[in-house]
Amino acid sequence: MNKKNHNSKIRDKVKNDTVQSVSIKFMKSEMFLYFVLVVLILLMPITSVFLQSSISSSEIEIEKIEKKIDAQKKANQALSMQINELASLDNIQKIAEEYGLSYKYGNIITIDGDQNEN
Numbered sequence: 001m002n003k004k005n006h007n008s009k010i011r012d013k014v015k016n017d018t019v020q021s022v023s024i025k026f027m028k029s030e031m032f033l034y035f036v037l038v039v040l041i042l043l044m045p046i047t048s049v050f051l052q053s054s055i056s057s058s059e060i061e062i063e064k065i066e067k068k069i070d071a072q073k074k075a076n077q078a079l080s081m082q083i084n085e086l087a088s089l090d091n092i093q094k095i096a097e098e099y100g101l102s103y104k105y106g107n108i109i110t111i112d113g114d115q116n117e118n
Contacts, residue, residue, distance in 0.1 A: 026034070085091065096102065
């Protein structure tokens with residue numbers, strides 16, 4: 001019996017040694033830091049997706065605005081050509097003749113629109 005008793009004590013000791021778990025206790029500040037770290041790790045992909053979508057929508061808006069600018073430049077260029085045609089000397093003489101006016105070069109005053117009077 002002595003041997004059985006001794007074996008049972010050894011088994012109990014081995015069981016107690018292997019069954020005992022190590023419990024790690026964290027301080028409140030450590031728990032807070034771990035929580036913040038986990039939250040940051042989870043928010044990084046979400047933030048990345050949000051920023052990529054914002055950049056994409058901004059690029060689309062930029063392209064739309066650039067198309068509008070190009071269209072406006074073409075319209076301005078067409079209007080500028082039309083102004084030059086209407087302001088041509090031949091056109092002015094033709095309109096003057098239609099209304100019974102005569103063209104006298106000495107009576108023409110040229111005004112330059114680019115000059116600023118101070």
